[in-house]
Amino acid sequence: MKRLVYLLPVVLFxxxxxxxxxxxxxxxxxxxxxxxxxxxxxxxxxxxxLQGSGTLSRDGLLGHPVLINFFASWCVxxxxxxxxxxxxxxxxxxxxxxxxxxxxxxDSTALLAQFGDPYKSIGVDRDGRVGLDFGVYGVPETYVxxxxxxxxxxxxxxxxxxxVAKELLPLLKALDRS
Amino acid sequence: xxVELGHFALILALFVAIIQATVPxxxxxxxxxxxxxxxxxCAIAEFLxxxxxxxxxxxxxxxxxxxxxxxxxxxxxxxxxxxxxxxVWGNHEGSMVLWVYMLSLCSAAVAVxxxxxxxxxxxxxxxxxxxxxxxxxxxxxxxxNPFARTFPPPANGQGLNPVLQDPxxxxxxxxxxxxxVGFSVAFAFAVAALIEGxxxxxxxxxxxxxxxxxxxxxxxxIAMGSWWAYYTLGWGGWWFWDPVENASFMPWLVGTALIHxxxxxxxRDTLKSWTILLAIITFSLSLVGTFLVRSGVLTxxxxxxxxxxxxxxxxxxxxxAIGGSLVLYAVRAPALxxxxxxxxxxREGALVLNNLLLSCGCATVFLGTLYxxxxxxxxxxxxxxxxxxxxxxxxxxxxxxxxxxxxxxxxSWKRGDLLGALQRLWVAYIFAGLVLLGAFYVTYGGPVLxxxxxxxxxxxxxxxxxxxxxxxxxxRVPLADSIRRGINLPRSAFGMTFAHLGLAVxxxxxxxxxxxxxxxEVVKVGGAVAIAGYEVxxxxxxxxxxxxxxxDDATIRIARGGALVAVVHPERRFxxxxxxxxxxxxxxTNFLADLYVALGDSDDTGNWxxxxxxxxxxxxxxxxxxxxxxGGMVSLSDRRWRVGVAARARRTAGxxxxxxx
Numbered sequence: 072m073k074r075l076v077y078l079l080p081v082v083l084f085x086x087x088x089x090x091x092x093x094x095x096x097x098x099x100x101x102x103x104x105x106x107x108x109x110x111x112x113x114x115x116x117x118x119x120x121l122q123g124s125g126t127l128s129r130d131g132l133l134g135h136p137v138l139i140n141f142f143a144s145w146c147v148x149x150x151x152x153x154x155x156x157x158x159x160x161x162x163x164x165x166x167x168x169x170x171x172x173x174x175x176x177x178d179s180t181a182l183l184a185q186f187g188d189p190y191k192s193i194g195v196d197r198d199g200r201v202g203l204d205f206g207v208y209g210v211p212e213t214y215v216x217x218x219x220x221x222x223x224x225x226x227x228x229x230x231x232x233x234x235v236a237k238e239l240l241p242l243l244k245a246l247d248r249s
Numbered sequence: 250x251x252v253e254l255g256h257f258a259l260i261l262a263l264f265v266a267i268i269q270a271t272v273p274x275x276x277x278x279x280x281x282x283x284x285x286x287x288x289x290x291c292a293i294a295e296f297l298x299x300x301x302x303x304x305x306x307x308x309x310x311x312x313x314x315x316x317x318x319x320x321x322x323x324x325x326x327x328x329x330x331x332x333x334x335x336x337v338w339g340n341h342e343g344s345m346v347l348w349v350y351m352l353s354l355c356s357a358a359v360a361v362x363x364x365x366x367x368x369x370x371x372x373x374x375x376x377x378x379x380x381x382x383x384x385x386x387x388x389x390x391x392x393x394n395p396f397a398r399t400f401p402p403p404a405n406g407q408g409l410n411p412v413l414q415d416p417x418x419x420x421x422x423x424x425x426x427x428x429x430v431g432f433s434v435a436f437a438f439a440v441a442a443l444i445e446g447x448x449x450x451x452x453x454x455x456x457x458x459x460x461x462x463x464x465x466x467x468x469x470x471i472a473m474g475s476w477w478a479y480y481t482l483g484w485g486g487w488w489f490w491d492p493v494e495n496a497s498f499m500p501w502l503v504g505t506a507l508i509h510x511x512x513x514x515x516x517r518d519t520l521k522s523w524t525i526l527l528a529i530i531t532f533s534l535s536l537v538g539t540f541l542v543r544s545g546v547l548t549x550x551x552x553x554x555x556x557x558x559x560x561x562x563x564x565x566x567x568x569x570a571i572g573g574s575l576v577l578y579a580v581r582a583p584a585l586x587x588x589x590x591x592x593x594x595x596r597e598g599a600l601v602l603n604n605l606l607l608s609c610g611c612a613t614v615f616l617g618t619l620y621x622x623x624x625x626x627x628x629x630x631x632x633x634x635x636x637x638x639x640x641x642x643x644x645x646x647x648x649x650x651x652x653x654x655x656x657x658x659x660x661s662w663k664r665g666d667l668l669g670a671l672q673r674l675w676v677a678y679i680f681a682g683l684v685l686l687g688a689f690y691v692t693y694g695g696p697v698l699x700x701x702x703x704x705x706x707x708x709x710x711x712x713x714x715x716x717x718x719x720x721x722x723x724x725r726v727p728l729a730d731s732i733r734r735g736i737n738l739p740r741s742a743f744g745m746t747f748a749h750l751g752l753a754v755x756x757x758x759x760x761x762x763x764x765x766x767x768x769x770e771v772v773k774v775g776g777a778v779a780i781a782g783y784e785v786x787x788x789x790x791x792x793x794x795x796x797x798x799x800x801d802d803a804t805i806r807i808a809r810g811g812a813l814v815a816v817v818h819p820e821r822r823f824x825x826x827x828x829x830x831x832x833x834x835x836x837x838t839n840f841l842a843d844l845y846v847a848l849g850d851s852d853d854t855g856n857w858x859x860x861x862x863x864x865x866x867x868x869x870x871x872x873x874x875x876x877x878x879x880g881g882m883v884s885l886s887d888r889r890w891r892v893g894v895a896a897r898a899r900r901t902a903g904x905x906x907x908x909x910x
């Protein structure tokens with residue numbers, strides 16, 4: 072009996088090692104969150120835009136594959152992601168739309184004035200309602216919508232150059248052709 | 250050429266480590282003195298070879314040799330020299346070289362400073378160190394080679410992450426790694442003791458200085474990381490319960506427990522198997538931390554570039570090192586005989602309580618850190634655990650710990666008098682009561698728990714000084730006698746006093762963070778922000794060129810009641826290479842409170858966001874940590890580690906060959 076107590080540490084460690092092994096499985100990515108919305112029609116939204124007049128709506132985006140990026144001025148990872156978004160907008164001319172999630176319009180404007188504005192248009196989601204409909208866990212999150220307004224892919228957390236090259240650009244190319 | 254030399258040195262170090270891991274072990278089993286002695290020369294050779302590899306890599310960085318992939322990915326010709334050097338360990342591969350460098354440094358130190366160790370124990374300790382070295386050198390050479398070349402070399406490098414271009418990088422990782430890796434010595438001693446099947450007071454004396462030294466380094470390393478985050482992130486946070494921070498904090502907690510339980514082994518010859526287990530767990534947590542940081546299984550702000558192959562390799566290392574040592578523990582530890590008995594209320598009892606509380610604290614941090622991983626494996630939702638969890642679980646566990654720190658040293662060995670100890674602390678109650686009343690008065694209507702925290706810190710501070718006063722019988726015998734007693738006290742007694750005082754100072758700093766004030770305002774040049782009685786006026790913003798960035802440098806005038814206090818210059822630095830902006834904050838401290846000014850965004854029409862924080866007692870957090878580490882070093886200078894050990898070793902050395910297995 073007493074010997075069993077001394078076995079306890081190694082047993083606990085092996086359980087832990089099992090969890091570690093599970094976490095290392097190749098299809099696992101802690102950044103990737105499954106979305107119940109994948110391949111479903113994106114929730115309808117109609118938001119007033121940050122600068123100027125008019126609205127940003129789902130129906131207005133139909134006809135082309137687009138990227139929707141939820142961001143906020145209070146979000147540090149968004150700033151990390153920002154230079155990459157600028158590159159995607161300026162060099163790759165991606166159709167990138169922003170939704171300012173739970174952010175004061177003045178703060179969003181200040182952020183874009185400081186770091187540049189990569190978005191074709193920005194909707195103001197002041198109370199986070201649209202984020203809730205999309206199932207946003209935290210900003211930044213980026214969604215790929217196809218031409219019929221269906222969500223095809225969701226990226227949680229800041230995009231990285233690697234993810235863009237390996238997943239985002241090929242997907243957009245495929246969607247463009249289809 | 251030099252790069253290849255470094256690469257070969259690393260490969261050669263691997264072979265030396267293989268010899269170090271095997272020959273002394275066989276020698277110890279067969280009592281072959283010549284084979285046992287191989288360990289020492291191997292440890293020193295391994296250290297020299299890895300130092301050579303480290304210098305070769307540094308040379309590649311300093312000369313900007315972009316044909317080396319690692320240099321091309323992490324350096325740039327425009328980078329200041331300091332960051333070319335520190336950039337060596339600002340990435341995964343280089344930091345692993347630093348890791349094995351520290352490991353070989355510890356092995357070499359054991360080899361050089363172990364004249365008083367029985368040769369068999371020394372041989373086994375060095376062999377275990379050699380095994381760890383083999384594992385990590387294999388890891389570097391097969392999955393993370395820093396010397397890999399590329400052709401054609403790029404015209405220039407990709408530069409170092411601007412956040413890392415800070416003097417903090419020069420000190421924080423080396424101290425942290427020295428702490429992590431230093432615990433490998435305690436681990437090696439524990440495994441060697443399990444192999445020999447013998448743990449006694451002499452063993453505890455040999456292992457304790459190494460544990461203390463690594464604990465000091467880890468304390469400094471963690472405190473520096475926290476301070477770096479504080480001054481560089483621009484909003485004054487100093488601890489985030491981030492997985493990587495937790496990975497450094499967990500070995501610290503268990504290492505603290507280890508320092509205390511090894512006292513019991515040394516003085517009272519009991520708690521042996523528990524101490525051995527703590528020594529194994531402390532280093533195991535360092536290894537688990539390495540795994541968490543580099544495998545990408547958790548999301549963290551500190552993440553290195555991750556690669557599943559590396560994760561798998563480290564996991565295998567964990568299974569061999571931790572699993573192997575724990576199996577050895579399960580087989581050998583039941584045979585370790587406990588020595589002296591003690592009542593629950595006694596110095597030993599208090600140290601056991603300290604151990605239980607620290608281990609539980611570590612377990613909660615562990616659970617909070619790995620909870621997302623456990624949940625994910627069972628198909629649960631993805632989430633991460635943050636401040637609320639740790640504040641509700643870890644902090645309540647630390648309150649009784651602090652009370653135990655105050656009372657424990659006043660209890661005597663074997664059987665203590667709790668009531669007497671509590672009575673002797675009357676000065677502490679009065680002091681804590683005064684601080685409580687004062688804090689309530691000043692912060693009336695503010696957070697009550699934080700005031701209680703300040704009271705607790707004050708109580709601990711007074712209790713620690715009471716203990717010292719009791720030892721020298723202050724006011725009970727003539728002052729001259731007290732002074733004479735103080736001079737004759739062992740250094741380790743003063744070490745303990747300093748370490749516990751440092752804890753009290755830090756606790757006051759943690760508690761007072763609840764009284765922070767902040768003002769975030771958009772002002773034009775000439776505008777001002779008012780906070781905590783200060784007027785913070787933005788006088789100018791100038792664009793200044795830096796070596797590899799351009800800075801918006803603000804001139805900010807801080808005044809109080811119209812009188813100038815200081816002119817400070819927070820900056821925003823823009824690094825064109827990485828298209829990234831960092832914040833250089835300006836901190837004005839009077840050691841009672843910090844006034845923390847960060848320059849925020851501009852809207853290009855002359856409006857600037859200014860973030861100002863008033864943070865009472867925040868410097869005490871790091872001052873306390875430095876006092877703690879200083880206490881550790883004072884204890885380390887105790888003469889019993891030198892005189893006592895040598896005398897004892899001479900006595901036991903002759904007995905060892907006969908008393909072996």
